[in-house]
Amino acid sequence: MNLFVIGLGLIGGSMAIDIRNLNEDFRIFGIDNNPDHLDEALTLGLIDEKAEFDELHKADMVIVSVPVNAALKVVPEVLEKVNDEALVIDVGSTKSNICSLLSEHPRRRNFLATHPIAGTEYSGPSAAIPNLYKGKTNIICEVEKTAFKLQEKAMKIFYDLGMRIRYMEPNAHDKHIAYVSHLSHISSFMLGKTVIEKEKNERDIFDMAGSGFESTVRLAKSSPAMWQPIFELNKENVIETLDEYIQNLQQFKDLMEKEDFDAIYREMADTNRIKDILKGISIKTT
Amino acid sequence: MNLFVIGLGLIGGSMAIDIRNLNEDFRIFGIDNNPDHLDEALTLGLIDEKAEFDELHKADMVIVSVPVNAALKVVPEVLEKVNDEALVIDVGSTKSNICSLLSEHPRRRNFLATHPIAGTEYSGPSAAIPNLYKGKTNIICEVEKTAFKLQEKAMKIFYDLGMRIRYMEPNAHDKHIAYVSHLSHISSFMLGKTVIEKEKNERDIFDMAGSGFESTVRLAKSSPAMWQPIFELNKENVIETLDEYIQNLQQFKDLMEKEDFDAIYREMADTNRIKDILKGISIKTT
Incomplete structure (x- = not known):
């Protein structure tokens, strides 16, 4: 299973740590527009290797954990590049914009809009910690628009991380x-x-x-x-x-x-x- | 050494715990206008016995830890009743009013105005905890108005509790x-x-x-x-x-x-x- 994490700060990095610890068969690829962060993520063992957008066709799953305005550019680009079976998850703190933007996207079924309510006041790869998501709520929006098989795949991960799921409309x-x-x-x-x-x-x-x-x-x-x-x-x-x-x-x-x-x-x-x-x-x- | 603590909540109660642990020869008397709090303080071991204002002549030291408006009534009353060698400390979060009120008091030299900056969001005797004051700042106002021997007595206690002292004017x-x-x-x-x-x-x-x-x-x-x-x-x-x-x-x-x-x-x-x-x-x- 190839997992790509785009944006290796507190949120993406912490998710990588737990997913790695729970799934030995995952290979974790990192993408970040800050090369220092990417090096740091590799040194800290958050990822197995550095990657580029052009390699996204190899991805089984992509977690996009970048600032919410950047996600509006990154997620559509990722959806263009992944294969038809891949799951693309965003984890940003606002959901209306991204959901509207993608509502008619031909790959909408590959996308899952989530907001894991967890964090600390720190940032960057060195802020990533294990068990950040344990016992926390993950809010999922417009779940019905995601392919059922991909929903299942995502839920397995979230349950493994110890999260409670709550479904909501993006505007709410x-x-x-x-x-x-x-x-x-x-x-x-x-x-x-x-x-x-x-x-x-x-x-x-x-x-x-x-x-x-x-x-x-x-x-x-x-x-x-x-x-x-x-x-x-x-x-x-x-x-x-x-x-x-x-x-x-x-x-x-x-x-x-x-x-x-x-x-x-x-x-x-x-x-x-x-x-x-x-x-x-x-x-x-x- | 007879210590009277008036007001057995978080602040006075926590002080009683530490003073007790550090000074075996102290006998701690409790006064509180809430009889339930007084019983609770006795049961919890914060005090050795319940007391009344009329017993204050026995006091070597009095800590007044009541709401700041109550202190404006309680402290003058205490100063009337204690003996000439007794030290009376208030620990409230405002200092101008109490210092003005007592500026011409005949027993002003028996009084020390302090504000230990420590606390939690809880209240009452059950909120009292050991080591609340360790490493915290204690602000002392108008120190020069307190008798030197009584200053020394107070400082010994504050240092034992692990507090750092800072001197300030009440208005500042x-x-x-x-x-x-x-x-x-x-x-x-x-x-x-x-x-x-x-x-x-x-x-x-x-x-x-x-x-x-x-x-x-x-x-x-x-x-x-x-x-x-x-x-x-x-x-x-x-x-x-x-x-x-x-x-x-x-x-x-x-x-x-x-x-x-x-x-x-x-x-x-x-x-x-x-x-x-x-x-x-x-x-x-x-």
Whole structure:
């Protein structure tokens, strides 16, 4: 079985590690437009050999794990080059654009649109880790458009990685994910920005910040190369979530200015039920 | 040595655990206006016995770890009741109010204003854990107003707990801490609120949220009873940080609406240097 992984960062690299460990008969080929990343992936043992687009005819399976705007160019090109039995999977964080783009593609049946909800704030081949996907959700869009035999092939891999499958429409996916993932990243980046701007003396941040600050700004370490295209391709939904978030913050500030601290207490007490929701996430991921 | 701990939650309880483990000759008395918490603290071994305000004349040292508004009532009352050699420490997250209130107090020399920057999102006696303070910063305000012998007594305890000391003016403390702690909590609470409001179906949050969401909303589990008074007593500074945070978010939204994704990339890339700052915090706390 020949597996091609295009884009050898955190997501593609981590998938390669687990697939390799679970399937001795897989030969893993790597493609990346950054030659340093490709060398690194080879040295780290994420891939068996470096490859080119022209070799894609040998592929039984292709995982495309590149920024979401790049995927819009790469996936159609891959579909042109693979053979008729090959499975092509994309794993990007937005799904409407790629699904629309490919809706009438003659090789649509070879393609499976997925979003494995897993990651860390690190990037590049050295960020790849084993078991990243264990217990995580994989959202699959428009499953009915993929050939049944290829669906089965993909599911076998996802189950082996320990993932739970959830099926969604691309538009619903993009709307929900804006709230539970994309907004968290903006909130974190802007929090980091606000503090850095104010605390010109970084020593003060070092000395005074505790684990709470660390946890809320962790995502501000994330890769702009990955996230800028996500925000671009999910623009409408992200703007809507940002709007609501800003309104809630503004309302909190108004309550502060009016000194309505009873209302502020209630705001916090009402939101405390996030505890139960987070408990669900923890149980899922451990 | 008789130590009284007033308020047996996360902060006071964790301090009691470490002081107990390090000093066999301490007898620890607990006071709490919640009788259930007091019983729990006794059962958990955080304290040796339950006590009342009228017994404070026996105290060599008193730690007041109650919500910051309650401290404004409790600390003066404690200072009235203790003997002339006793040390009274408060550990609240705002320092200007308590320092102003006590500036002319006849027992001012018995009082030390501190803010150990440590905690978790949990509360109550059962949240108390050993080694919470190891490697953390303790900010001490107006140290010169405390009797030298009592300063020494306090420092011995803080060093034993593994804390690093930093001296600051109360107003500077309240301003900086609004950025690196209080704002993180509001950002987290409002993020939790925005998502809960939208995702009426909690199943969707469970299924779609990953570790990034978990990390950014973790602080939304925090106790309103502790945080409402902090926001109230640090009102001006908190409003200022909120203002700047909202402006940064609004500007990000404007860039999204103008489709200036190059600028969005730069915003994120500029904020990425938070990595180095967080590295500093991690080194400090591990």
